[in-house]
């Protein structure tokens with residue numbers, strides 16, 4: 001699967017994906033990341049990509065023409081790319097969206113905005129706007145990387161053990177149950193006896209109950225959402 005990224009900082013995409021699971025998937029050609037620099041599409045001698053806002057106010061706004069030209073250039077060779085603008089005003093990214101993105105076999109074009117804002121008319125050129133959370137980053141690059149990481153690991157062949165994806169899809173609606181590994185006792189804290197019992201039915205029931213209890217306490221909004 002191909003991820004194209006329009007960005008003023010293409011070099012930001014080099015090291016984060018060099019190692020680990022995504023790095024291996026890139027080597028195996030399961031996925032490819034293609035940063036596409038925005039600067040060459042800037043206007044005039046200084047390749048300007050932003051300007052002062054109409055109506056006044058502080059900060060600069062990204063002009064629409066360079067972004068439109070970059071989108072056209074990338075899409076000329078790949079007209080079926082799903083175009084996603086990263087912005088704090090977008091739909092909040094979650095595991096369900098990551099799964100939808102992983103099914104977009106034609107590839108995804110991520111557009112990372114910078115500066116204080118982006119000309120409103122850019123919104124008409126994309127298929128979807130995504131935010132990775134209710135906080136403001138200085139640009140969409142890190143958000144694009146989060147989307148690539150969460151989506152990429154769902155692609156067939158990326159995870160060593162596909163069973164862990166099945167477990168996650170249950171866990172999506174609740175937080176994860178408590179996990180333990182060796183030793184049986186650590187600084188006076190013992191592993192719950194039931195996990196050592198070998199009774200798999202009981203262990204499953206215990207894990208589900210713990211997951212639900214933890215979710216009710218920490219993230220009741222997830223249980224609410226489950227009803228709909």
Ligand code: ADE
Pocket residue numbers: 086087088130131132133134135136137138139140143
């Ligand atoms: N750009 C700036 N802040 C962002 C956020 N929270 N999510 C996506 N893109 C952003």
